[in-house]
Amino acid sequence: MSGPGCSSEVRSMAIIAVLVLFLTKSSSAGHVPLLLWSSDGLPPLASPTAGHIMPTDRLHKYLSSAFASGPHTVLLFLQEKLSKDDFTVFGGVFGNKQDSVFHNVEAALHSxxxxxxxxxxxxxxxxxxxxxxxxxxxxxxxxxxxxTLSHLTLNASGSNLLLFSLPYHTSSYKSCKEVLHNNDEIVGEVLSVMKAKNIPYTAIYTGLQPSRVIAETSLSNQPIGRSLLQTSVDEVKAPIMFNVSDAPCIMLWAQNLSVSVSSASEWIDLAAQVPTLAGSLCNSTNSLLVLNYPSGITVSFAMSQRFYAVSARNWFTLDRVQLQFNGQAASFSGSRDIYAPAEYSFHCQSVTSFQDALLVPNNTNQNTSQWRINFIDFQIQGFGLANGTNFSYASDCAGFFTAGIWMGLLTSLLMVLILVYGLHMIMQLNTMDRFDDPKGPSISVPQSE
Structure with missing residues (x-):
């Protein structure tokens, strides 16, 4: 830890010492590094012991005390995956800092x-x-x-929590080192904008999970006998938001955004990447959300709203979803099935272009027959964002009478019919008015005069 009175050299040596001691004493399983720096100042904290993993409760206790009073502007850089090995392999703490991909992060820590x-x-x-x-x-x-950060108006006298999602994925056209270098450039760009705005801030850089996990099992830690199943809570990602004049205009969220650019290619999950919104626009009648992903794929959502006299209200429709990759484009229409009142958002558990398709391929484009789209837990709103950073009431694509409801109704009706028929049969039973034994002698009653 470095205090306000330490020089940059002493601070740098302290950071290196902590990392060196930790790297020699600990493995990379089950934990992630966390870097925190502030231009304003925070309560002091003792340096962590080498090889010690900070528990969640202690981290929460420190953050709670650090931000308990007064307004703060927090820059939270959440990388999809991050491990100490990333700093060991691609950082410059053990060698020439000119070769480090974390140049901006290390410079921020030192300064x-x-x-x-x-x-x-x-x-x-x-x-x-x-x-x-x-x-x-x-x-x-x-x-x-x-x-869009430079165009965002921040209230320096109030608290602000800005979330920056950083990807961590490798492919045939981008290595891990290039991804980390691009993330570091994003951090440097954000810090430059905050410096230009002259707003004090506190930055946190960490990962949602380790990028390299080494399994560590111990027989003493293995449960013996039966144990209850444990459930984990998935991390809820923040929605993608496009602002106009510092006001939210378009919001989109999906658990999974998968596309396939040919019938034989594998699915590409775009939700794991962080897009830019260059080319997006929004006005009172039309909205266009353009997602430019680092993989070279561009996805565009074109929406419009109009007044319908029959319902006496405005409705918005998702007119077109367009994919662009390597100079080629494919277009899909969604206006027939994807619509909602203008002041609502649209939600659907599954939006596809190939099975129970809500996105109909445009036959005028030859690529649409090969390109496929699959959105899971999809929600979008292009107009009437009156709730700020929250979606409005959602109009769901699922009808009221789903297949499960119909099965339940038909089964209940069949059971009622069987019950009614049984009651009717019971009510038709009659008691015999005469009892006779056909094997015995007949009854004779003598008559007397």
Whole structure:
């Protein structure tokens, strides 16, 4: 840890010492590093012991005390995956800093008035940081695109929680080093904008899970006998938001955004990447959300709203979803099935272009027969965002009488019919008015005169 009175050289040596001691004493399983620096100052904290993994409760206790009073502007850089090995392999703490891909992060740590390095934090606990900061700051996290940060008006006298989602994925056209370098450039760009705005801030850089996990099993830790199944809570990602004049205009959220650019290619999950919103626009009648992904794929959502006299209200429709990749494009129409009142959002558990398709391929384009789209837990709103950073009431694509409801109704009706028929048969039973034994002698009654 470095305090306000330390020089940059002493602070740098302290950071290196903590990392070196930790790397020699600990493995990379079950924890992620957390870097924190501030241009304003935070309460002091003792340096972590080498090889010690900081538990979630202690991290929450420190963050709660640090942001308990006064307004704060927090920049939360959440990378999809992050491990100490990333700093070991691609960082410059052990060699020439010119070769480090974390140049901007390391420069911020060295030049800030206050910085902390936690080499090991229990990684399930890092997913709860946004919720904890939201509770302490009193403001919801706002997913911000670095390109639009300079146009965003921030209240320096109040609290702000800005969330920056950083990807961590490799492919045939982009290596891990290039991804980390791009993320570091995003951090540097954000810090430059904050410096230009002259707003004090506190930055947190960590990962949602380790990028390299080494299984560590111990017989003493293995449960013996029966045990209850444990459930884990998935991390809820912040929605993609496009702002116009510092006001939210378009919001989109999906658990999974998968596309396939040919019938034989594998699915590409775009939800794991962080897009830019260049080319997006919004007005009172038309909205266009353009998602430019680092993989080279561009997805566009074109929406419009109009007044319908029959219902006496405005309705919005998702007119077109367009994919662009390697100079080729494919278009899909959704206006027939994807619609909602203008002041509502649209939600659907599954939006596809190939099975129970809500997105109908445009036959005028030859690529649409090969390109496929699959959105899971999809929600979008292009107009009437009166709730700020929250979706309005959702109009769901699922009808009221679903297949399960119809099965239940038909089964109940069949059971009622069987019950009624049985009652009717019971009510038709009559008691015999005469009892006779056909095997015995007949009854004779003598008559007397």
């Amino acid at each position: 800030s008035s206050f910085s902390l390095v936690f080499p090991a934090v229990a990684w399930p606990g890092t997913s709860t940081i946004p919720a904890l900061l939201q509770e302490k700051l009193g403001v919801p996290p706002l997913l911000v695109d670095p390109d």
